Amino acid sequence: MKETIEIKSSSSDEVYTVTFMIENNLTSINCNCRAGQVKMLCKHRLSLLDGDISSLADESQIPILSKTLELISNEKISDLYTELNQVESELKKLNSLKKKLRKEIGFKFSNGF
DSSP states (O other): OEEEEEEEOSSSSOEEEEEEEEETTEEEEEEOSHHHHTTOOOHHHHHHHTTOGGGBSOGGGHHHHHHHHHHHTTSTHHHHHHHHHHHHHHHHHHHHHHHHHHHHHHHHHHHOO
16 A cells, blocks of 8 residues: 655645555655655654644545554554654653753852752
């Protein structure tokens, strides 16, 4: 199975193409953005995997995305994606704590401790 979905850039007027391929129990997801071209994980693929329809270049692609996500949810990628989401959530919490601690230390350095 091969499906192609066009997605709007969040920072420009560009439209990128994300291609989903499922063959012989292997799933690949490619994007023609700069990050995708060098095999980095890009926000375009992530937003589609999240089911974010607001980024679609054309709303008529919603059924294609839904069908594709149903197929992918049964694939190995869903476990890796879930783990990535957990790690990113923890990183967000840690970065928030880091920011709070830096602010508190800066305040104490300035005002005495």
